Amino acid sequence: MPHTKNFALIGAAGYIAPRHLNAIKETGNNLIAALDPFDCVGIMDAYFPEADFFTEAERFDRHLDKIRRLNEGRQVSYVSICSPNYLHDSHIRMALRNNAHAICEKPIVLNPWNIDALQIIEKEAERKIYTILQLRLHPAIIALKKEIEAGKKDKVYEVDLSYITSWKGDVSKSGGVATNIGVHFFDMLSFLFGELKENIVHHRDKFKAAGFLEFQKARVRWFLSLDENDIPAEIKAGGQKTFRSISINGQEIEFSNGFTDLHTTSYQKILEGTGFNLEDARIGINAAFHIRNSNPIGLRGDYHPLAKGLFSS
Numbered sequence: 001m002p003h004t005k006n007f008a009l010i011g012a013a014g015y016i017a018p019r020h021l022n023a024i025k026e027t028g029n030n031l032i033a034a035l036d037p038f039d040c041v042g043i044m045d046a047y048f049p050e051a052d053f054f055t056e057a058e059r060f061d062r063h064l065d066k067i068r069r070l071n072e073g074r075q076v077s078y079v080s081i082c083s084p085n086y087l088h089d090s091h092i093r094m095a096l097r098n099n100a101h102a103i104c105e106k107p108i109v110l111n112p113w114n115i116d117a118l119q120i121i122e123k124e125a126e127r128k129i130y131t132i133l134q135l136r137l138h139p140a141i142i143a144l145k146k147e148i149e150a151g152k153k154d155k156v157y158e159v160d161l162s163y164i165t166s167w168k169g170d171v172s173k174s175g176g177v178a179t180n181i182g183v184h185f186f187d188m189l190s191f192l193f194g195e196l197k198e199n200i201v202h203h204r205d206k207f208k209a210a211g212f213l214e215f216q217k218a219r220v221r222w223f224l225s226l227d228e229n230d231i232p233a234e235i236k237a238g239g240q241k242t243f244r245s246i247s248i249n250g251q252e253i254e255f256s257n258g259f260t261d262l263h264t265t266s267y268q269k270i271l272e273g274t275g276f277n278l279e280d281a282r283i284g285i286n287a288a289f290h291i292r293n294s295n296p297i298g299l300r301g302d303y304h305p306l307a308k309g310l311f312s313s
Contacts, residue, residue, distance in 0.1 A: 005271070009021065009031060010083050011082030012040050012043065013039075017036075024047070032048075032051055034051055035057060037055050064100070081105060084174065095127075096127045102130065103130045106132055107175065108285070133284075135184050161245070162223045162246075164223075175288065176209070178224060178292055194217050197214045199213055201295070209223075210223045212303065
C-alpha cells in the first residue's frame with residue numbers, strides 16, 4: 001500500500017476547492033491544515049474534520065514551518081493552491097519554503113516571466129510545482145488527439161470554440177476572461193493541434209473576448225463570455241447556465257461530461273510523479289498574456305460568428 005501523504009490547502013472556501021478536497025480523499029491521503037480568509041469549515045469538515053483551519057496566511061505559514069521543524073511525521077508533502085489567480089505565485093513560494101511540492105490550479109501564474117522565476121526556485125528548493133490541466137486527461141480529448149495524429153500529416157482543421165458561463169470573480173485579480181476561463185482551452189488546443197503560430201484578438205472587455213488562433217494543424221475561431229445572455233436560446237430554455245462547444249470541420253465534439261473525476265486523475269498522476277509542470281503550463285500562459293495585452297482589431301479577418309453581436313449597433 002502506498003504511504004499516506006499529508007496535504008495542506010490554500011483557498012478552502014473557493015469554488016474549485018471541493019474538487020481538490022475530494023481528490024486528496026479519493027487518492028487515500030490526508031489534509032492536515034487549510035487556509036482561507038473566509039470561514040468555510042463546513043465544506044472542509046465534510047472531507048477532513050480533523051484538519052486545522054486558519055484565516056490568516058501568516059499563522060498558516062507558521063504552522064507549516066512548525067510541524068516541519070518538529071519532525072513528528074506530520075510534515076506536509078503537498079500544498080494544494082486554490083486561491084485567486086494573482087496570489088498563486090506567492091502561495092507556490094510559501095509551499096516550497098516549507099519543503100512541500102505545490103499543486104496549483106490554473107492559470108498557475110499570470111505572466112510568462114513568473115514561470116521562469118519559479119523554475120529557478122523549484123531547482124533551489126528541490127521540490128516540484130505541478131498544475132492542473134485536466135482537459136488533457138479527458139477521455140474525449142485523448143481520443144480526438146489520437147484521431148488527429150493518425151490522420152493526414154498536412155491536414156489543417158477548421159475549429160470553432162465557444163464557452164459561455166456566469167462567473168462572479170474579480171476580473172482585476174483573475175486576469176480577465178481570456179486568462180481565467182480561456183487558459184485551459186488554449187492549452188487543450190495546443191495539446192491537440194501543435195505549435196501556436198498566430199494569435200489575433202478581435203474583441204476584449206471585462207466580460208467577453210473573441211479572437212483567432214492559428215496552430216500547426218488548426219485554424220481556431222474562439223469566443224468566451226461571462227454573460228449568460230449569450231447562451232443560445234434553445235440551450236437556455238433547458239435551464240443550462242453554461243454553454244461549451246467545440247466544432248471541428250463542422251462536427252460538434254462532445255466533452256461536457258466526464259469532468260467530475262478529472263481532478264482525482266490529475267492527483268493520481270502527480271503522486272506518480274508524472275503530473276503537468278511549469279513548462280507544460282507555458283503555452284496557455286503565453287497565449288492568455290498576449291490576448292490580455294494586445295490591441296483588438298475589430299471584425300476583420302476570420303472571426304467567430306458570435307463576435308458579430310459584439311459590434312452590432
